[in-house]
Amino acid sequence: MNSAILITYDQEDAINEAKGLCDAAGYEVVHIITQNFLQKPKYGISGGVLEQLEEIADKLRPNVIIYDEILKPSQNYNLATVLHREVLDREALILEIFESRASSAESKLQVKLAQLRYEMARAKEKVRLANLGEQPGFMGIGKFEVDVYYNDIKHRMQTIRSKLEKAGKQRELHRQGRKRMGFKTISLAGYTSAGKTTLFNKTTGETRTQSKELFTTLTTTTRRLMIDQEPFLIADTVGFISKLPAYMIDAFKSTLEELIHTDVIVLVIDINDSIAELKKKFSSCMRTLSELGVEQDKVVYALNKSDLLKNEEIQRKVEFLNLSENKKLVSVSAKTGKNITELKGLIKEIIESQSFHKPKTNAWEGVEKTFGN
Numbered sequence: 488m489n490s491a492i493l494i495t496y497d498q499e500d501a502i503n504e505a506k507g508l509c510d511a512a513g514y515e516v517v518h519i520i521t522q523n524f525l526q527k528p529k530y531g532i533s534g535g536v537l538e539q540l541e542e543i544a545d546k547l548r549p550n551v552i553i554y555d556e557i558l559k560p561s562q563n564y565n566l567a568t569v570l571h572r573e574v575l576d577r578e579a580l581i582l583e584i585f586e587s588r589a590s591s592a593e594s595k596l597q598v599k600l601a602q603l604r605y606e607m608a609r610a611k612e613k614v615r616l617a618n619l620g621e622q623p624g625f626m627g628i629g630k631f632e633v634d635v636y637y638n639d640i641k642h643r644m645q646t647i648r649s650k651l652e653k654a655g656k657q658r659e660l661h662r663q664g665r666k667r668m669g670f671k672t673i674s675l676a677g678y679t680s681a682g683k684t685t686l687f688n689k690t691t692g693e694t695r696t697q698s699k700e701l702f703t704t705l706t707t708t709t710r711r712l713m714i715d716q717e718p719f720l721i722a723d724t725v726g727f728i729s730k731l732p733a734y735m736i737d738a739f740k741s742t743l744e745e746l747i748h749t750d751v752i753v754l755v756i757d758i759n760d761s762i763a764e765l766k767k768k769f770s771s772c773m774r775t776l777s778e779l780g781v782e783q784d785k786v787v788y789a790l791n792k793s794d795l796l797k798n799e800e801i802q803r804k805v806e807f808l809n810l811s812e813n814k815k816l817v818s819v820s821a822k823t824g825k826n827i828t829e830l831k832g833l834i835k836e837i838i839e840s841q842s843f844h845k846p847k848t849n850a851w852e853g854v855e856k857t858f859g860n
C-alpha cells in the first residue's frame with residue numbers, strides 16, 4: 488500500500504471523510520496535519536506549516552502528499568517543488584478513486600472525461616503563466632508545447648464526448664423500452680457509503696459489492712423489485728460527495744440523469760452520522776438533486792442504519808433535518824431488513840398518486856434555504 492501525509496481541515500468530519508477518501512484510493516495515511524485555512528496563495532498552507540511538513544516528509548518518506556482542498560496548478564507545483572513529492576489535491580484524489588472503480592465502458596469514458604477536464608484547467612493555467620512570461624517553461628513545458636498539449640486535450644475530450652453521447656442515446660432507448668413495457672422505475676440515490684447497495688441487495692436479493700469504502704459503486708445497475716406481487720425496476724447509482732466539482736457531476740451526468748427520468752427516488756441517508764456530517768451530506772444531496780432538476784414529489788427519504796440508533800436519537804436527527812413534517816420518510820435498516828416493507832409501501836403510494844395527477848414541479852427552495860451551502 489502506498490503511504491501518504493494528509494493535510495486537511497481541523498474538523499472531525501472533514502478528517503474522517505478525507506481519511507475515507509485516502510483509504511478508498513489505496514493510501515495509508517501515516518501522518519495528518521490539520522489547519523483552519525487551506526487556501527493561502529502560494530502553497531495553500533503558510534510558510535511555517537510548510538517547514539514543519541517538509542521535516543515530517545523527510546522523516547516519514549511518504550509516497551505522496553494529499554491535500555484535502557482544490558489546489559491551483561501553481562500551488563501544486565510550488566508544494567511539489569519544496570517537498571520533492573507528488574501532491575494530490577482533493578480533485579485528483581477523487582479522480583484516482585473513480586479511475587480504480589470504473590468497470591463499465593461508459594463509466595471508464597466518464598472518468599477519462601473528468602480527468603481531461605482536470606488536465607485542461609491546468610493546461611489553461613500553464614498557458615496563462617507562459618503568456619505572462621512569469622514562468623517560462625513552467626513545469627518544464629514551453630509555450631508552444633503548451634498550445635499543442637492544450638489542443639490535444641480538447642480534441643480528446645471531443646472524441647470522448649461523442650462516445651458518451653452515443654451511450655446516452657442507448658440509455659434513452661433502454662428507458663423507452665422499459666416504459667413501453669409499463670415498468671415503473673425506482674432509483675437509489677444518496678451520499679457515498681449511505682448504504683444504497685446494501686439496500687439494493689436487500690430488496691432485490693442481489694449480491695453487488697457493498698463496502699465501507701467510499702465510491703464502491705460507479706456503474707448503475709437495474710434489477711427487478713417486487714412490491715405486492717407487482718414488478719418494478721430499481722437502480723443502484725453512484726454516490727454523491729460534497730465539494731465534487733461541477734465538471735465531475737457533468738462527466739457522470741448520463742448516469743445521474745437516470746434520476747430525472749425515474750418514477751421514484753429513494754434518497755438513502757446514513758442516520759448514524761453525526762449531526763455535522765448529516766447536515767453537510769444532506770444539503771449536498773439536496774443540491775445535487777435540485778441541480779439535476781429532480782421533482783421533489785418523487786423523493787422518499789430512507790433513514791438507513793437505524794439499527795445502530797435509539798428511536799429518540801433518530802427523532803432528534805429528523806427534526807434537525809427539518810423532515811419531521813415529511814410523510815415520505817421511513818427509518819430503515821438495509822442490514823436487518825427493518826421497515827423495508829414500509830419503504831416499499833411508500834414507494835407504491837407515490838407511484839399510485841402519479842397515475843392520478845401529473846407530478847407538480849415542487850420548489851426545493853425551502854430545503855436549500857434551510858441548509859444553504
Ligand SMILES: Nc1nc2c(ncn2[C@@H]2O[C@H](COP(=O)(O)OP(=O)(O)OP(=O)(O)O)[C@@H](O)[C@H]2O)c(=O)[nH]1
Binds near residue numbers: 681
Ligand atoms: N449497521 C448498518 N450498516 C449498514 C447498513 N446499510 C449499509 N451498511 C454498511 O455501510 C457501508 C456502506 O454500504 P454500501 O451499501 O456499500 O453503501 P453505498 O451507498 O452503496 O456506497 P457507494 O457505492 O460507495 O456510494 C457497508 O459497510 C455496509 O455494510 C445498515 O442498515 N446498518
Ligand SMILES: [Mg+2]
Binds near residue numbers: 685703
Ligand atoms: Mg454502492
